[in-house]
Amino acid sequence: MANDSLEEKPLAPAAARRLAIIDEAAPSPKLKAEEHRWRHGTCIKCCGCVSALLLVLAVIILVLAFTVCHVKDPVLKMESVNINGLDGITNLTGGAPAKNLTVVVGVAVRNPNAASFRFSNASTAVYYDGVVVGEGRNPPGVAKARRTLHMNITVYVMVDIILGVSSLSEDLRSGVLPVRSYTEVPGKVKILKIVKKHAVVKMNCTMNVNIETHRIQDQDCKRTVSF
Template sequence: MVERDQVWPLAPSGSLRSDQDEASVFAKNVRKQRFIKCCGCIIAFMLILAVVIIILAFTVFRVKEPVIKMNEVTVTRLELVNGTVPKPGVNMSLIADVSVKNPNAASFKYSNTTTTLYYHGTVVGEARGPPGKSRAWRTMRMNISVDIITDSLLSNPNLKTDTKLGLLPMSSYSRIPGRVNMLNIVKKHVIVKMNCTMTVNISSRAIQEQKCKRHVKL
């Protein structure tokens, strides 16, 4: 017997074209779904980033007020006549122990500090402190020496009354300008001001009834 080669019928040309169209549509749908997923991921990432930035802006990156505090004032030099009146020509000296607390997540760098001392509204002394830097969440302490001009005290008409009581009522004004810098993103100028009232006991050379109020300008 003669074997005949088996002949397979050819597929119609229309069927091949239909398969190609379906493959093309499927590929387009796959690319479209990938594009939508990619856009969705980008949008979700941007939303999460925006929420994180907002949270940081109101928590960690929010600039908080530095706290200045007058811890102690010490009389280091006071020469008296008859034990009650400051000696003419000899200045009286005070040392103020001042602390600057930085509650921010970045350092607080401040320039020269100034402290002015008043006696019944008249300037009797002034001092300048060196610039410094308070690290994040840390407290910086410094001693400021103030020389009081005794002649300014003696020329004040209230001195006689106060020396009889053995007390010198005084007030001080301190100013600390500085800047808070957070990762070079948030930069804020800050001015810390503090007004204090105190009473110097002439005989014991101690400070009595000290009260302070502070004001911060951002």
């Protein structure tokens, strides 16, 4: 019979069929190379983006460090001095000298920082012939960012101590009283709740008080800031 004359081809084993399927599904070397290049390029792009981001952050930090976060020295300036009750000392022949002698010192605190400068009690001391003859304090305050705060410090002068200075009579005859003042303003600057610096602004001034006009002349002030 015709069917008997045809040779039946045996089927391939199952293992061979599985190997053939795996070989057909496996990517070619060309596809592997392209996939490797794609992964390599993606990795380079990611590294580049991260590096660029870190560089931008570093630049921002540097800019903040040299601008906003850089703490500058507050500036203290004596604007005016008003003396009340000086006649009680100069008119020694007219009876007992006045006990009430006050010096009102006008002080300006300039804050060049991008944050407020908060200070505690500002104090001023007045010296005559090296002796402390008066002291005064001002309540705590705030110098706003890049603003100037004006305040008056009232110094109460101890007349009895002035009258005990040996050079008083000679200075009264010359018409000029040489005095010195020392003002101290302790405070702190806090920027972005991160940078906090304590500062003490100090000012030493020498001046001459004109007895006739009750005005200050030849004033010379030196300022220092310590952190």
